[in-house]
Each structure stands twice: as structure tokens, then as C-alpha cells.
Amino acid sequence: MKLRFLGKNSTPGDSPTLYSTDQDSYVIQGWKVFANDLLMQLDVPTGQTIIEVPTELFEHLTKDDQASGEIKRFTDPIKIVTPQGTCVLQGPEMHDLEALSQMRMPDYETCIEVPKSSITALLEEDGGPDHSRAA
Numbered sequence: 001m002k003l004r005f006l007g008k009n010s011t012p013g014d015s016p017t018l019y020s021t022d023q024d025s026y027v028i029q030g031w032k033v034f035a036n037d038l039l040m041q042l043d044v045p046t047g048q049t050i051i052e053v054p055t056e057l058f059e060h061l062t063k064d065d066q067a068s069g070e071i072k073r074f075t076d077p078i079k080i081v082t083p084q085g086t087c088v089l090q091g092p093e094m095h096d097l098e099a100l101s102q103m104r105m106p107d108y109e110t111c112i113e114v115p116k117s118s119i120t121a122l123l124e125e126d127g128g129p130d131h132s133r134a135a
Contacts, residue, residue: 001099003027007060009053015109016053018060019099026119027094028053029103029111038088042079049093049110050079052086061123071122077114078122089114 001021008017008029017029030051033039044050059069074081080088091112094100105111 001096003099003102004064006063007057009057015104015106016057017103018057019103020064020116021099021113024116025113026116027099027103027111027113028057028089028091029105029109030057030089032108032110033088038080038082042088042090044090047092048090049112050088050090051110051112052082052088054086055081056085058119058122061119066120066123068123072125073122075122077112077118 001023003019003021006018006020008015010016015029016031019027019029021027028051030053033050033052038052039050042050055071058071061069071078071087074087077089077091078087079090082088089112091114094111094113096113103111
């Protein structure tokens with residue numbers, strides 16, 4: 001899998017990052033979630049993992065021909081929006097060795113791969129009630 005870097009939201013020691021792939025998907029690198037209060041709200045099947053990223057990370061979607069990176073719908077893969085302005089996402093943990101070799105990832109981070117359609121759906125107006133779960 002080939003990755004194309006779209007952007008990151010970094011502070012010293014933190015590096016949530018967004019990539020586009022050659023497989024019609026996005027790879028989202030974020031902080032591993034260890035907080036029991038968040039994990040207890042979710043059912044995480046085998047092979048999936050939970051990450052946390054700042055909502056501003058999705059602004060980099062404009063570099064992948066999206067008109068906006070503003071999240072308008074808080075549905076899968078977003079599971080929780082925190083009061084701190086971050087999103088908790090769930091998805092398949094990425095194990096593609098070729099892709100991982102293209103990334104710099106500290107041990108307190110991991111990444112998920114999600115179909116582009118799942119992410120672009122978050123950018124569309126819903127019109128219905130907001131079903132997001134607050135942390």
C-alpha cells in the first residue's frame with residue numbers, strides 16, 4: 001500500500017497524521033486510547049482498535065480534493081467527541097508493512113485504515129438529529 005501524506009497536527013511529542021492511500025482509503029494515525037471511561041463506552045471487536053485525534057486533523061482532507069475538512073456528521077468511524085475537541089475513532093488496526101515503513105509512529109500511537117467513503121460521509125450535511133456520544 002502506498003501512502004500520500006495529507007497533513008498532521010503536531011505539538012512536541014504528538015503527531016496525529018492523515019494519509020490517503022492507493023487503495024481508496026485513508027490511514028489515520030492517532031493516540032492509542034487507554035482511558036477506561038472511554039473504552040467502557042465502546043464494543044471493540046478483535047482486529048479493531050481505538051484512536052484519538054484532534055478534529056482539526058480532518059482539515060487536511062482539502063488536500064485530497066475534498067471541498068472542506070469540516071466534520072458535519074458524527075457517525076462511524078467516529079465513536080465519541082470529547083469535550084477537549086478530539087474525536088475517538090474505531091477501525092481496523094493497520095498492519096500493512098509497506099505502509100507502516102512509510103510512517104514515523106511513536107509507541108503510544110497506532111493507526112487505522114478506513115474507506116474514503118466512510119470519511120467523506122462525515123463531511124456531508126445530515127439534516128437529522130446529532131447522535132454523537134459525548135465523553
